[in-house]
Structure formats: C-alpha cells, structure tokens
Amino acid sequence: MAETCYRHPKRETAVSCSSCGRPICPECMTPSPVGMRCPECMRERTKVRSGSAAFTPGGIQFPATIVLIVINVIAFFAEVASGPGGLTTTYAPVVSEFGLFGPSVAAGETYRLLTGGFLHDGLLHIGFNMFALYFLGRLLEPAIGTPRFVVLYFASLFGGAFGALLLSPDALTVGASGAVFGIFGAAFVIARGRGFDAVARSIGIILVLNLVISVSNPDISLGGHLGGLVVGVISAFIILAGERGKLGPRHFPAELIAIAALGVVSILGALAIA
Numbered sequence: 001m002a003e004t005c006y007r008h009p010k011r012e013t014a015v016s017c018s019s020c021g022r023p024i025c026p027e028c029m030t031p032s033p034v035g036m037r038c039p040e041c042m043r044e045r046t047k048v049r050s051g052s053a054a055f056t057p058g059g060i061q062f063p064a065t066i067v068l069i070v071i072n073v074i075a076f077f078a079e080v081a082s083g084p085g086g087l088t089t090t091y092a093p094v095v096s097e098f099g100l101f102g103p104s105v106a107a108g109e110t111y112r113l114l115t116g117g118f119l120h121d122g123l124l125h126i127g128f129n130m131f132a133l134y135f136l137g138r139l140l141e142p143a144i145g146t147p148r149f150v151v152l153y154f155a156s157l158f159g160g161a162f163g164a165l166l167l168s169p170d171a172l173t174v175g176a177s178g179a180v181f182g183i184f185g186a187a188f189v190i191a192r193g194r195g196f197d198a199v200a201r202s203i204g205i206i207l208v209l210n211l212v213i214s215v216s217n218p219d220i221s222l223g224g225h226l227g228g229l230v231v232g233v234i235s236a237f238i239i240l241a242g243e244r245g246k247l248g249p250r251h252f253p254a255e256l257i258a259i260a261a262l263g264v265v266s267i268l269g270a271l272a273i274a
Contacts (some may be wrong), residue, residue: 011027016251017038020038020145061138064149068150072126098116116157144227154263157228160178182231214226
C-alpha cells in the first residue's frame with residue numbers, strides 16, 4: 001500500500017521529507033541541498049536564532065555530530081592524561097586496555113570493538129578524523145535525520161572493526177576512521193541518489209584521495225577504512241530504498257532495523273575471526 005501525503009491524505013507519494021521522514025506530495029516538496037523537505041521543516045530551518053536559542057536542540061541541525069565529536073575529544077584527553085606526557089598517546093594505558101586488538105577480543109574483551117573507535121593515536125589523528133566528522137556530519141545528519149545518522153555511524157564503526165580484524169587481527173588499532181569512512185560513503189551515495197551530482201562529485205574526489213592514502217600508508221588500517229565504507233554505502237542504499245517506497249509504508253523503522261542489522265553482522269563477523 002502506497003503512502004499518502006501527510007498534508008493531502010488523498011495524494012499517494014513515494015517521497016519523504018529528508019528531515020522528518022513524513023511522506024510529501026509534489027505540492028509540498030521544497031528542494032534543498034540535502035533533499036526534499038516538507039513545509040514545516042523548511043520554515044524551521046530558515047528561522048533566525050541568536051543568543052541562548054542557538055544552543056537549544058532546535059537551533060542545532062546536527063546534534064549527534066557535535067556529541068560524537070565531544071565524546072571522541074574527551075576520550076583523547078583521557079588517553080593523554082594516562083600517557084607518558086605531552087600529547088602523545090602511543091604508550092597510553094587507555095590505548096592498550098581499550099584499543100581494538102584481536103587476541104584480547106578473542107579472550108572476551110568484546111567491548112574493544114566499540115571503545116577502539118573512540119581512541120586516537122595522537123593529535124594529528126584525532127584532528128583529521130574530527131574535522132572530517134564535522135564536515136560530513138553537518139552535511140549528512142540534517143539530510144537523513146539524527147536517528148538514521150546515529151545508527152549509521154555505529155554500524156559503520158563496527159564495520160570498521162570487522163574490517164580491521166579481518167586484515168590485521170594482531171594489530172592494535174584505534175580511531176574513528178571506520179565510522180568516518182562510513183559517513184563518507186553514505187554521503188556520496190545519498191547525494192547521487194537525490195540528484196545532487198556536484199556535491200557527490202566533491203565528496204567522491206575527497207573519498208578517493210583518502211583511499212589512496214589508506215592504501216599507500218602501511219601504518220593506516222586499510223581494513224578498518226574499507227569495512228566502514230562498505231557498511232556506510234550499503235546503509236545509504238537502504239535509506240534511498242526506503243525513501244522510494246521499496247521498503248513499504250513503514251519504511252523509517254525498517255531502515256533503522258536494516259542498518260542496525262549491518263552493525264550486528266559486523267560484530268558477529270569480528271567475533272568469529274578474532
């Protein structure tokens with residue numbers, strides 16, 4: 001059964017608002033750089049906010065991105081505080097105890113699949129990842145909505161952990177790169193799928209450059225990057241399928257379940273090969 005526009009119940013549609021997910025007909029669609037929006041979301045986005053209102057949830061279009069950056073930064077300072085001094089984290093106890101390491105995961109420390117994605121090997125490492133997360137998050141999170149973005153982020157993080165263990169099971173691996181590459185891939189696919197070819201082209205060029213760096217530098221976890229990228233790309237196709245009516249009238253929860261399932265499969269795969 002086809003969905004109907006939330007403002008015009010007699011009009012069937014296969015398009016949903018890219019912000020709130022409500023079905024909208026052509027009359028209610030307003031094109032934006034991140035997809036079609038309903039009238040209410042467009043009005044909300046164009047409001048001018050100042051002072052304390054800028055810090056309310058309605059004043060920030062990418063709250064999950066900010067929260068994830070804060071968590072990563074806090075974890076980095078915890079590394080530095082436990083380390084030998086300065087901003088180096090190479091020999092920090094937090095890294096050895098919570099970084100992704102196959103033998104430790106096999107011994108039952110499964111939490112490393114998650115915690116390893118919030119630790120970083122030095123200031124340059126976290127600086128690059130958080131810059132990319134901010135750049136991509138402020139673009140993708142408003143485009144697909146915060147719930148989708150959060151599930152996609154963690155599914156990509158676990159995909160990165162799976163890929164890292166698949167290619168380098170005995171290496172100690174840290175970093176949010178798997179999740180970031182997942183967002184890279186998702187942003188590219190969704191931009192292409194919604195017809196924003198110029199945006200997709202820019203993201204694609206940056207993505208290819210980063211993949212070249214990943215392949216050429218032996219100190220970078222290629223498996224982590226590729227694992228996150230694959231999960232992000234598949235997640236984006238799931239979101240596009242939902243928006244085009246291929247997942248049924250209740251596509252939004254179906255999308256979240258399908259993306260979360262990718263994360264679960266990644267976890268099971270990582271545990272199987274650790």
